[in-house]
Amino acid sequence: MNTGNTKVMNRFDVTSRLIAKLKNEEAVIGGIGNTNFDLWAAGHRPQNFYMLGSMGLAFPIALGVALAQPDRRVFALEGDGSLLMQLGALSTIATLKPKNLIMIVMDNGIYQITGAQPTPAAQVADIVAIAAGSGLANSAWAADEEDFERLVDEAMTASEPSLIAVRIDDKPGVGTTRRDPVQIRERFMHGLGVREPL
Amino acid sequence: MAIAEQHNSTQAAQASSDKSWHGIVLQTLKRNEISLIPYVPDRVLTPLIKNLHADPFFTTFATAREEEAVGILSGAWMGGRRGAMLMQTSGFATLANVLASLAVPYQIPLIMFVSERGTLGEFNYGQSLVCRTMRPVLDSLALEHHTITRLDELEFIADRSIKQAVTTQAPVALILNPLLTGGKVFDK
Numbered sequence: 001m002n003t004g005n006t007k008v009m010n011r012f013d014v015t016s017r018l019i020a021k022l023k024n025e026e027a028v029i030g031g032i033g034n035t036n037f038d039l040w041a042a043g044h045r046p047q048n049f050y051m052l053g054s055m056g057l058a059f060p061i062a063l064g065v066a067l068a069q070p071d072r073r074v075f076a077l078e079g080d081g082s083l084l085m086q087l088g089a090l091s092t093i094a095t096l097k098p099k100n101l102i103m104i105v106m107d108n109g110i111y112q113i114t115g116a117q118p119t120p121a122a123q124v125a126d127i128v129a130i131a132a133g134s135g136l137a138n139s140a141w142a143a144d145e146e147d148f149e150r151l152v153d154e155a156m157t158a159s160e161p162s163l164i165a166v167r168i169d170d171k172p173g174v175g176t177t178r179r180d181p182v183q184i185r186e187r188f189m190h191g192l193g194v195r196e197p198l
Numbered sequence: 199m200a201i202a203e204q205h206n207s208t209q210a211a212q213a214s215s216d217k218s219w220h221g222i223v224l225q226t227l228k229r230n231e232i233s234l235i236p237y238v239p240d241r242v243l244t245p246l247i248k249n250l251h252a253d254p255f256f257t258t259f260a261t262a263r264e265e266e267a268v269g270i271l272s273g274a275w276m277g278g279r280r281g282a283m284l285m286q287t288s289g290f291a292t293l294a295n296v297l298a299s300l301a302v303p304y305q306i307p308l309i310m311f312v313s314e315r316g317t318l319g320e321f322n323y324g325q326s327l328v329c330r331t332m333r334p335v336l337d338s339l340a341l342e343h344h345t346i347t348r349l350d351e352l353e354f355i356a357d358r359s360i361k362q363a364v365t366t367q368a369p370v371a372l373i374l375n376p377l378l379t380g381g382k383v384f385d386k
Contacts, residue, residue: 029273049276053299057269060261064273064281067234067257088262089269092236096259181303185276194278 007144011106011168012038014148015077018104019043021152024073027065027192030177031058031078033113035106037173039077046191050177050184056085059093059103066098069192073100073156080107080127081119087130093161094135102155103136103163108170116170131163139163219352219378220246223311226356227282228255230364232309234274234281236260236267238289240313242379247284264289268296272306280364282309287316287329290371294335301369302339308369309360314345318376321384332373342370347377 015038022028027047030036035058036050049065051058062076083105093101109122121127131139138160142148148166155162177184189195216225223246227235235250235258237243250258261267267283274281290312301308315322316329336343342362344355356372363370375381 027277051300052303054265054269054296057265057272057296057300060266060269061273064234064270064275064279065277066273067270068274068277068279086263086266089266092259092261092266092270182305185304185306189276189278192277194276 005143006141006167008167008169009142009145009148010171011035011108011166012041012171012174014104014106014142014145014166014168015039016042017145017149018075018077018152019045021149021156022047022075025191026073026075027062027069027188029058029062029065029074029076031055031076031082033079033082034173035077035079035082036177037175040177041173041175046187048191049188052177052179052181052184056082056089058082059089060086062101062103063089063093063096063098065192066101067096070098070100072192073102074098075102075104077104077106080105080109080121081111083127084119084121087134090131090134090136090163097160099159099161101161102152102158103131103161105163105165106168107165108168110170112170112172127165128163131165136161136163140165142166217349218245219349219374220249222349222353223356224249224253226353226360228253230280230357230360232280232282232360233257234271234279235284236270236281237284238262238264238267238286240284240286240289240315241382242313242315242374242376243284243286243311264292265296268293268301268308271308272300272304275306275308280309282311282360284311284313286313287332288325290332291328291335297335297339297341297369302341305367306369307363307367309363310369310371312371312373313379314373314375315382318381319383336371342368343373344371345373345375347375349378352378
């Protein structure tokens with residue numbers, strides 16, 4: 001894997017750094033498993049959406065939000081194993097070019113939650129090269145936490161979709177999302193200003 | 199061959215008519231403010247896809263896989279924009295997991311148009327087998343679905359089903375039968 005001197009970071013720490021930067025009610029879609037557990041643990045926001053299944057759909061869901069609300073920045077957090085399930089989505093996003101969409105891949109090379117089995121890509125594939133080859137030119141590895149924050153800042157004003165890949169350790173998520181899909185969806189819609197509470 | 203020719207000439211005659219099945223579908227989508235149309239293509243759907251692309255009201259685009267379209271429409275709905283997806287029978291067969299883990303439990307009014315392959319003159323055994331999985335999957339999740347066979351019933355079924363999906367926050371599958379569309383017939 002051509003990740004150079006990329007530092008191995010921690011998912012919860014990186015997620016917390018992202019959330020701390022959000023000042024404009026940006027939407028955040030958390031992929032299945034540890035990715036959304038750490039989003040939950042970083043502190044619930046009304047603009048957070050947590051997936052409880054449909055592995056691989058964090059980027060497509062975020063694309064839908066981005067197309068519906070082009071003036072809002074939309075972040076998607078996805079694991080490497082999840083992304084491998086839906087690589088075609090990268091080309092769909094590259095074709096539609098929503099400039100308000102920012103994709104973050106948490107790459108530990110394992111299916112941590114099922115017992116830390118290595119993914120088929122772990123030793124051979126480079127997520128950023130795959131993204132670039134799929135047409136997402138604005139794709140980069142974060143070298144360390146500081147570089148991650150810099151890449152997020154750049155993505156906030158980018159004129160095309162951005163993908164930031166982060167090498168992370170093998171730690172599990174630090175929280176557990178409350179598994180209430182209807183409430184998650186309804187509160188997210190309130191957070192996006194689509195609906196008012198009853 | 200005669201059937202194929204008859205079918206092709208019928209399609210050509212319908213290309214610009216609002217009273218064709220695809221014209222009615224397009225107008226019904228528009229009337230219900232459904233503007234986002236991801237699809238995985240199908241031969242029978244070609245005139246509909248072509249006309250959707252040509253109409254700036256719609257954002258029409260291909261996805262690499264049907265599951266992607268379910269994700270996109272779920273996100274769009276939550277963001278306040280309505281959409282519908284187009285696919286063929288074999289594409290629907292890839293969706294059981296995301297229907298059961300996203301659209302149904304999160305109460306997303308996912309509107310699906312399925313061009314029905316595998317029946318009434320199917321020439322590919324695999325298509326006829328995969329077709330038999332479609333309604334059992336829909337029924338197992340208690341999803342609303344209608345098989346549309348008649349042009350004079352299309353607008354009523356499509357319009358009412360879209361409104362029901364939105365108001366009850368539940369997915370719906372509208373299955374476009376070969377009796378409506380002409381279907382795809384063997385063509386060497």
